[in-house]
Amino acid sequence: NPKPQISSENPGTLTIAAASSLKFALDDLLELFRAENQNINVRVTYGSSGNFRTQIEQGAPFDLFLSADRVFPEMLIESGRGEKGSLFDYAVGRMVIWVRDVSPLDPEQSLVDSRVRKIAIANPKHSPYGQAAVAAFKSLGVYEQIKDRFVMGENIAQAAQFVETGAADIGVIALALATAPTMAERGRYWEIPLGHFPTMFQSGVILTNAQNPDAARALLGMMITDSGQELLRAHGFLMPQETQETP
Amino acid sequence: MARDLNIDCKVRFRNGPEIAPQAVFSGAPGRTTALFGPSGSGKTTILRLAAGLTLPVSGNIRCGETIWSDDRTFCPVQKRRIGFVFQDYALFPHISVLGNILYHLDNKDTALRDAAFALIDKLGLQGLEHRRPAALSGGQRQRVALARAVIRRPHWLFLDEPMAALDQTTRLTVRTELREFLQREKIPTLIVTHEFNELAELADDIALIADGRVIQHGPTREVLRQPSSLTAARLLQFENIFSSEDKSPLPVAKKSTGIAFRAEFVHIEKPETPTLAGRIFIPVRITRIRSEGPLVRLTGEAGNTLIEAAITSQNHAAWMQPGHRACLSIDQRDVASIPLRG
Amino acid sequence: MARDLNIDCKVRFRNGPEIAPQAVFSGAPGRTTALFGPSGSGKTTILRLAAGLTLPVSGNIRCGETIWSDDRTFCPVQKRRIGFVFQDYALFPHISVLGNILYHLDNKDTALRDAAFALIDKLGLQGLEHRRPAALSGGQRQRVALARAVIRRPHWLFLDEPMAALDQTTRLTVRTELREFLQREKIPTLIVTHEFNELAELADDIALIADGRVIQHGPTREVLRQPSSLTAARLLQFENIFSSEDKSPLPVAKKSTGIAFRAEFVHIEKPETPTLAGRIFIPVRITRIRSEGPLVRLTGEAGNTLIEAAITSQNHAAWMQPGHRACLSIDQRDVASIPLRG
Amino acid sequence: MIDWESIALTARLAAVTSVILLVLGLPLAWWLARTRWRGAVLVEAVVALPLVLPPTVLGFYVLLMLGSNSPLGQFYEGVTGTLLPFSFRGLVVASVIFSLPFAVQPFLAGFRAIDPRLLEASYSLGSGRFHTFFWIGLPLAWPGLLAGCVLSFAHTLGEFGVALMVGGNIAGVTRTVSISIYDSVQAMDYATAGWTSAILLVTSFTILAVTFTLQRKFVSTWPGT
Amino acid sequence: MIDWESIALTARLAAVTSVILLVLGLPLAWWLARTRWRGAVLVEAVVALPLVLPPTVLGFYVLLMLGSNSPLGQFYEGVTGTLLPFSFRGLVVASVIFSLPFAVQPFLAGFRAIDPRLLEASYSLGSGRFHTFFWIGLPLAWPGLLAGCVLSFAHTLGEFGVALMVGGNIAGVTRTVSISIYDSVQAMDYATAGWTSAILLVTSFTILAVTFTLQRKFVSTWPGT
């Protein structure tokens, strides 16, 4: 892919709003980016994609929004806050069942294990991973049987903490999180096969009032370079072209 | 007069009495009016009305030509340039004695500071300047409250039992200093007191208060000599009061409701002492003798009524014993004839 | 005696005086001891020490055989079964008059309620039972405080100027009722008062307080007659005090520091009155005459000293005018000879 | 749809928490106000500390403290056989910890404002510490007590960081109305969020206004002692 | 790595917010304590209301209120040319709204505890409302004022829902230390979260303990009037 050039006269600051689950991948990616664009000062804020959407609707000064799903960027484009045509799937989320190291549970079998009292998921009401988890449970045919054991975090990070602190026995979280250093050290996981839940495309969009759209474009470009994709893959994401959409 | 305090108003406490004073208190420079009346008669309330601390429900209050309070206008306390000594002092607990005295005055003004220290000296508060009120005795607090009120040379001074917590000696000093100060600074004053001595020493006028009303008001001497009603006589502690319905041992004038005279004007002599013109003589049997401070109080029975006499030890002879006969006498001029009401 | 109050302790206020009373107050049933002394002398502090409201820094306090306070033990106030009337009442502002009086007592106990209503009647508080303290006058509050303290028939009663805010008439009633109550209930009492009348009427014993110490303590009559020091004489308001260094107009015994006598024991007669055995006669020139309540006070000059006499109007003759000569006389027995110190 | 279940649960939580806060907070504040022990300032500071942490983080630490890895959590599990986190009881514990400063600080202010003479008077009338606390301390400290109750009650309604972390958002067990509103907002169901907020606000407003009115009517300041 | 930038920013925020709360809250509480107007209870209730909403939701509404779609936001943008949300100023506004009840309720309790006789005395000495407020009202209400300052200061440090929503978590501009800790916890960076929390706790603890000690030493209760 051709590498978009950034004019060195117009460096400035690149302000990114990124989904929390992207934290580990993006931090590494940005290291690479900074090395190549030393004149660009990158500022990134991680948080809830839903909150970012609300804030951007209200004029939050971001250049680039890397959402944890595709819905929010689409809404922004519709409302005119997102640049038409800049929508772009940068990764696909993968999902795992995570247990602590010290747990006697086998993550793969744990959904039907009677020792499991609490199952941590992200809130399916508003979190894409929560919705995916519920879909997967239904697809695996265990939903009715386990739905009373759910405890719901506001996002996957909180779901992970429920398990990590020992308060919940297993949790459904993003692979991106399970491969993060702290989590990897402390637990084991089993990936839920992709077919059991709708494909979670994660999309980014450049915002219309971006101060530095060129830099944003440069970063997007970098994410689809080989080295960029390598990094994303290493951090637990799939590339959009590696999947077919499942309904 | 320029600062006469004209009060004619009313306040009604919920579940309480109605206080409706009506009087013109003289605002002549340095003139002091004493409010005198039983506990609960409304003295404090009258002071508070005058000061603007209690709002009247109706009526008006004027100070000279200035309206302090009527149906439409109300001059707030802080604009009235008054001084108030509260019955319970109300010192500021977080400020030193000196700070209390100089409250809201220019702390840097050396003349004022000198005046404050002079007052502190005169009131016997030396060495307490930097104490907080909590570290003072009751009487010391009361003197601080007095100093705080007078130092700002108010246009009117309201003192609510300002010496009640003082011992007799301190009271005498304070009273003298206060009198001098008020005369010198020409401040008209309303003072509540329960002490006869204070009445005589401090007050130019007396207003007798009963049931929330001013029942008699006039120069001290006159009021003390001539109560205008039986109630007034009782308030003024005339020991001997006879209404015209009573079987009085003394002749009661037709056009009066009764007579009253003080025990200390009654002389006691041996029975059958020759009578004197201008004096009324009443033969009695002594029923009771008791000493009260410097005085000896004798009660004599004449017919069905009792008459009290008060004498000093000088006149207290050995023969004056309960059961013995004696002759009481009183100068006709010392017998107050109480006019008919209305 | 079973309940004698033995106090020998000390407290030192930061930036304040040291109060170190040492006395045994009689706990005989119904016996009343008055604390008498100038403002700031430590009367309240002594009561507070006795009650356990102020902690002594050293020394001990015993009530009969019970140790109330010493180096090791301290009996908290609420265990001492005392009654305390505070100088500033300290009524509970959120409770009605009746509630204050019956505080911490069984509200349902009809005998107690009857007692409370009886007290309310006797103290002239009828109709105020359900008012909050804020809706009472100063004197009414003080009477509530008194009722609250006495109704629980304490083993010891401490009264801090319990009638200071009352008018003379109410004071008389309250004093009489109080005296009767204390006698009937056999409660030993310590009372602070500034009133001579109260001393004589209420107190069996007097303790004179000066500078935080008990400087004289004994039966009322004796103390009033015979002060043990010049300070005591001054506290007791002897008008005529002559130390042996002064040029006394009267002979001063060798073994004494001075003499003192009261103005009301001094007779005044025409000059050149024949002398009488047992009486000392002093020719004087009258320098000042002023009336004070029921009394007329005359000052006479003899040599370089002034002597004061107090007479009633009965003895006040027309010839007694400033500048005129007169003869003062006093019974030798009325002259207190003040012993040497130590 | 408005989540009535959460509303009922929140009412229950607020009631239980308030009662516990009174039972714990009043004696603690009374003691802090009266003690002369110098270390009391440290206790006072510690009580205020939960406030300075972001609620979610506090919740995380509380979860660590109560979870089945902790001695406390294991002890509780041993005794009751159930987990403390993700239960109503756990929620109550968390609520109490977090609302304690809102209760204790104003209580303390209320007790501090009491004229010590009145306590002395009470003792002199034979009333012990306990009786004095109830009959003099509490009524005279009412402005502070009211402020403490209002703040801790309102805060228990609105708190959601700790409640979510320790409670786990289980419908009917630990889903409070504030979590429910949060969820609606996150799910962009602004109508439900708005209505539920409105109900919460109107109810709270009514409760507060009635409380304040009653207080002004019956418990006006107590001058005159 | 500990986020010193956020710590500095938070200190600045807490200071500015506290000052504004004093300036707004003290007169408001004084007025509420003294007025006889019946409607005052409604004002009092309204002031307490922000508490009952979950912070994030409150933040959401505040954001809508201040955002560039609202008349208020547009007015501000028209005057200053900048947006109020996502700026330090916006953060201050949000902080003040949310901390107001923590300040006002204890202040109110403090003012209510003042003996009205002392205000009367002050007026009788010629001191007007303003002077009386400063010289009698404030010093005598100190227990309540202290409680209000402690609560609102601590709360400003710990608040994160509203700050996140209205501020937008922009490093160096609106990222407060509590957001920073939250981020660390979300990122599972427990070491940083722990250290930052520890710094926050120790600093707050020290500030509080020193305040409380000074207060006990110099401003002990005022008996004796």
Ligand SMILES: Nc1ncnc2c1ncn2[C@@H]1O[C@H](COP(=O)(O)OP(=O)(O)OP(=O)(O)O)[C@@H](O)[C@H]1O
């Ligand atoms: N707020 C109130 N509500 C009801 N009654 C009240 C209120 N304030 C005062 N009173 C009553 O009004 C009367 C007058 O009270 P005030 O304080 O003026 O008496 P006072 O003459 O000063 O008495 P004292 O010599 O005892 O101080 C009293 O009977 C008192 O009980």
Ligand SMILES: Nc1ncnc2c1ncn2[C@@H]1O[C@H](COP(=O)(O)OP(=O)(O)OP(=O)(O)O)[C@@H](O)[C@H]1O
């Ligand atoms: N906390 C304190 N700190 C310093 N000095 C104090 C303190 N309390 C009292 N004093 C001083 O101790 C002395 C005795 O006070 P106390 O209240 O016992 O006097 P009192 O004899 O009751 O006087 P009064 O007749 O005026 O009530 C006074 O001089 C007073 O100033």
Ligand SMILES: [Mg+2]
């Ligand atoms: Mg009065």
Ligand SMILES: [Mg+2]
């Ligand atoms: Mg005293």
